[in-house]
Amino acid sequence: MTEPAAMLRIGEAAQRAGVSERTLRYYEEIGLLVPAGHSTGGCREYGAEELARVQQIRELQELIGLNLEEIRNVVTREDRIGALRDAYRRTESPSERHELLLEALEVTEALHSRVAAKVARIEEFRDDLAERIERYRSLLAEEAAAPAPSPA
Amino acid sequence: MTEPAAMLRIGEAAQRAGVSERTLRYYEEIGLLVPAGHSTGGCREYGAEELARVQQIRELQELIGLNLEEIRNVVTREDRIGALRDAYRRTESPSERHELLLEALEVTEALHSRVAAKVARIEEFRDDLAERIERYRSLLAEEAAAPAPSPA
DNA sequence: GTCTGGGTTCACGTTGACGTAAGATGTAAG
DNA sequence: CTTACATCTTACGTCAACGTGAACCCAGAC
Numbered sequence: 001m002t003e004p005a006a007m008l009r010i011g012e013a014a015q016r017a018g019v020s021e022r023t024l025r026y027y028e029e030i031g032l033l034v035p036a037g038h039s040t041g042g043c044r045e046y047g048a049e050e051l052a053r054v055q056q057i058r059e060l061q062e063l064i065g066l067n068l069e070e071i072r073n074v075v076t077r078e079d080r081i082g083a084l085r086d087a088y089r090r091t092e093s094p095s096e097r098h099e100l101l102l103e104a105l106e107v108t109e110a111l112h113s114r115v116a117a118k119v120a121r122i123e124e125f126r127d128d129l130a131e132r133i134e135r136y137r138s139l140l141a142e143e144a145a146a147p148a149p150s151p152a
Numbered sequence: 153m154t155e156p157a158a159m160l161r162i163g164e165a166a167q168r169a170g171v172s173e174r175t176l177r178y179y180e181e182i183g184l185l186v187p188a189g190h191s192t193g194g195c196r197e198y199g200a201e202e203l204a205r206v207q208q209i210r211e212l213q214e215l216i217g218l219n220l221e222e223i224r225n226v227v228t229r230e231d232r233i234g235a236l237r238d239a240y241r242r243t244e245s246p247s248e249r250h251e252l253l254l255e256a257l258e259v260t261e262a263l264h265s266r267v268a269a270k271v272a273r274i275e276e277f278r279d280d281l282a283e284r285i286e287r288y289r290s291l292l293a294e295e296a297a298a299p300a301p302s303p304a
Numbered sequence: 305g306t307c308t309g310g311g312t313t314c315a316c317g318t319t320g321a322c323g324t325a326a327g328a329t330g331t332a333a334g
Numbered sequence: 335c336t337t338a339c340a341t342c343t344t345a346c347g348t349c350a351a352c353g354t355g356a357a358c359c360c361a362g363a364c
Contacts, residue, residue, distance in 0.1 A: 009331095009340075009341075010340085010341065010342095011340065011341080020322080020323080021341085022321095022322060022323065022324085023321085023322065025342095025343095026321070026322060030321095039330080039331085039341095040330090041329075041330040041331070041341085041342090042329085042330075042341080042342065043330070043331080043340080043341055043342075044341080044342090059273075059277060062217065063270065063273055063274050063277060064274070064277070065214060065217060067320070067321090068320075068321075069320090094295075097295075098292075098295060101288060101291055101292055101295070102292070104288055105285065105288040105289065105292065108281060108284055108285050108288065109285055111281060112278065112281040112282060112285060115274065115277060115278045115281060116278055118215065118274065119271070119274055119275055119278055121211070121215055122215050122216070122267065122270065122271055122274065123271055125211060125215060125216070125267060126264065126267045126268055126271055129260055129263060129264040129267060130264060132260055133257065133260050133261055133264060136253060136256055136257040136260065137257065139253055140250075140253055140254070140257070143246075143249075143250060143253070161310075161311075162310090162311075162312095163310065163311080172352080172353080173311090174351095174352060174353065174354085175351085175352065177312095177313095178351070178352060182351095191311090193311075193312090193359075193360055193361075194311080194312060194313095194359085194360090195310085195311055195312080195360090196311085196312090219350070219351090220350075220351075221350090
């Protein structure tokens, strides 16, 4: 189990993730995404986990509208949770684990309520649009039923 | 009716709208928001309608994630619809009115489907977050029930 | 009067999130 | 080994959406 898992170099990785190579390097530059490893010659290598993270970053960016610094706060928190998961049984310290869990819960709840608020507003907006569409439709129907003044 | 409607100068207007004065001037510069009028001395004057538009712009920007050019496409379209509404009975030309209505419908539907798609994705995201919160909660509950190793 | 306290118009500065080009180096194929 | 292409680092360029002066104007309080 746990095979070498087919690492991708930056070109392939970028293509699969739907971003540019520059973007991957930039994410690394600002501490958002560290490649899984490097080849002997120094080429970055990305695995499935990194691709998933890029996906997550893009969602937070485009969907939620966070900037990359806010996103870094979120994902580094998640990294620590991930570390917790890894060292789950060989527990560092139970109290520390407890703290991390509490922190994870808190941060996730904060993000959740933020997202929920946004959902509420955007749904309202969507419904307003739907209403307007209906109004336009009924205006058009009205027009079709009305005695259209024949040209000249 | 239709009182003078208490025009605001840029300072007040910006404060009420929750943006900077620079932002209002910038919106004007790129043709997004024309002040309702000017004082004799040349000061911009904004009314309730303009404040509402700023509100709308910010929603499209922050909520939907449109850039100001896309927003301009939307609001100028709406301006034309507004003009249609104004000249509703003293119809310019019925066929022109028809065209405008069709266009308005089309554009609004496009925006609506875009927003709807975004709502779907963001709801999914929100639900994922909710799930994770549940997992954290149950982990904490588990921990509380487990035989916590008493210190020393 | 003049003295603030908003305004005005340029016009250059800034910041985030990359794009892009240069020159050196790695990697896979023949 | 050479050739060809992918990647590397370094560093300057770009674009949207404003921020931030500088220098001038104008209305009301004193």
